[in-house]
Amino acid sequence: MKTPARRARGQILGVLRGDGWLSGARRVDSPNQDERPPGVHVDLVVIHAISLPPDQFGGPYVEQLFTNRLDAAAHPYFATIAHLRVSAHFLIRRDGTLLQFVSTRARAWHAGASNWQGRERCNDFSIGIELEGCDTLPFETAQYRRLAAVLRRIGRRHPGVALAGHSDIAPGRKTDPGPHFDWPRLKRLLHD
Ligand SMILES: [Zn+2]
Secondary structure: OOOOOOOOOOOOOOOEOOOOOEOOOEEOOOOOEEEOOOOOOOOEEEEEEEOOOOOOOOOOHHHHHHOOOOOOOOOHHHHHOOOOOOOOOEEEOOOOOEEEOOOOOEEEOOOOOOEEOOEEOHHHHEEEEEEEOOOOOOOOHHHHHHHHHHHHHHHHHOOOOEEEEHHHHOOOOOOOOOOOOOHHHHHHHHHO
């Protein structure tokens, strides 16, 4: 189900601050986080897609899942996931609104069992960005623009950071951000 894109009105992003919070993002603290291992520095951003219920947009459910407030009885699918303890650093809604759940200095719980160029446990060294989306519908222009803006700010604090999809680091287990995610479009925006 597709909802019309609206502009993320009034949300003007500043910098990714030294404390790991991005100025201008709507902050919603998630308890699903812990410290990164000592000495590890961030060198990967993982792009995800999520929609709750699956293929439906606009509800409060992703935010509820990431803060352990999802009502298992609200939808049959929720009963299968409400017990999960998961999060991401960022969520970009369909209208481009940016939410931040975890400081980028801390470890969010988004990647699960994963491997990036021979290194396991990608949560240790990555930043996770969720786009509200699914495997069956295109993403919105506002989401690409906001994602590029967030990535530029991450890149200023973590120069040379690499970019991967969840499906790249957990192949066979995860499909997101899915076949509709337009990597060349994102790369064009990043080079503008
Ligand atoms: Zn994912």
